[in-house]
Amino acid sequence: MTSQPPSGQTLPEPGVPVIRNINWGGLRTLYVKEVRRFFKVQLQTIWAPAVTTLMFLVIFTVALGGGGRMISLQGHQIHFADFIAPGLIVMGMLNNAFANASFSLLVGKIQGNIVDYLMPPLSTSELLAALVGGAVTRAFCVGGAVWLAMALWPGVHVTPAHLWAILWFGLLGSVFLALMGVLTSIWADKFDHAAAVTNFVVSPLTLLSGTFYSVDRLSPTFQAISHANPFFYIISGFRYGFLGVADSPVLLGTAVILGLDVVLAAICYTLIRKGWKLKS
Numbered sequence: 001m002t003s004q005p006p007s008g009q010t011l012p013e014p015g016v017p018v019i020r021n022i023n024w025g026g027l028r029t030l031y032v033k034e035v036r037r038f039f040k041v042q043l044q045t046i047w048a049p050a051v052t053t054l055m056f057l058v059i060f061t062v063a064l065g066g067g068g069r070m071i072s073l074q075g076h077q078i079h080f081a082d083f084i085a086p087g088l089i090v091m092g093m094l095n096n097a098f099a100n101a102s103f104s105l106l107v108g109k110i111q112g113n114i115v116d117y118l119m120p121p122l123s124t125s126e127l128l129a130a131l132v133g134g135a136v137t138r139a140f141c142v143g144g145a146v147w148l149a150m151a152l153w154p155g156v157h158v159t160p161a162h163l164w165a166i167l168w169f170g171l172l173g174s175v176f177l178a179l180m181g182v183l184t185s186i187w188a189d190k191f192d193h194a195a196a197v198t199n200f201v202v203s204p205l206t207l208l209s210g211t212f213y214s215v216d217r218l219s220p221t222f223q224a225i226s227h228a229n230p231f232f233y234i235i236s237g238f239r240y241g242f243l244g245v246a247d248s249p250v251l252l253g254t255a256v257i258l259g260l261d262v263v264l265a266a267i268c269y270t271l272i273r274k275g276w277k278l279k280s
Contacts, residue, residue, distance in 0.1 A: 034134025
């Protein structure tokens with residue numbers, strides 16, 4: 001039995017798209033699904049990373065920052081705790097953006113319900129935007145929780161000097177790691193593969209990016225290696241938002257990370273569109 005359209009309306013011809021532009025309803029639905037997924041276990045996905053990051057601050061300031069130790073950054077003397085606090089905040093954001101984005105498609109592939117992502121009337125760009133948007137939201141939730149904890153911690157000053165730089169580099173960095181997570185979830189066949197990328201790529205690049213030290217104190221060779229690390233520009237620009245000084249020019253960092261975001265987005269878009277390792 002064929003259903004009849006409401007009075008005054010006609011059904012579109014077969015093959016003619018009904019949603020001609022952006023499927024805002026579908027995009028919003030998938031984004032909300034991604035956000036609700038990590039909010040249901042927020043103790044694990046938001047508050048636990050915030051506490052872990054705060055422990056880094058406590059340990060490093062007690063062990064290395066006691067007695068009012070100062071660190072030199074571009075000729076400015078800055079208290080050690082104030083120096084590492086911004087790096088720890090954005091480090092927590094980056095790690096959680098990657099963790100969230102690397103989970104969605106991968107768990108669908110493992111559980112066999114990847115069709116739930118591929119079958120809805122969403123374009124490739126809408127699917128990618130929703131996945132990245134959910135990861136960026138989690139990153140900012142973790143960053144906000146870490147910042148609040150550090151603001152209440154005695155002896156640490158995390159008052160923003162340039163709020164735009166904090167939001168801008170937080171966004172660029174979160175998108176960068178979210179796209180890396182999507183790319184990992186497309187490539188990986190099991191959780192061990194995603195864990196390998198975390199342990200051997202993301203974590204080393206994060207820790208060796210100037211989070212706990214100024215690259216000015218390194219030898220020229222290691223300074224060059226640090227400048228080849230994209231995480232360095234994220235942390236440097238984010239730190240500029242709090243301290244007003246940075247290890248590298250802010251415009252250079254913007255150009256590098258924005259360019260990498262565009263390249264990664266293009267790669268993820270192409271792979272999802274072709275269904276590489278997603279469609280049998």
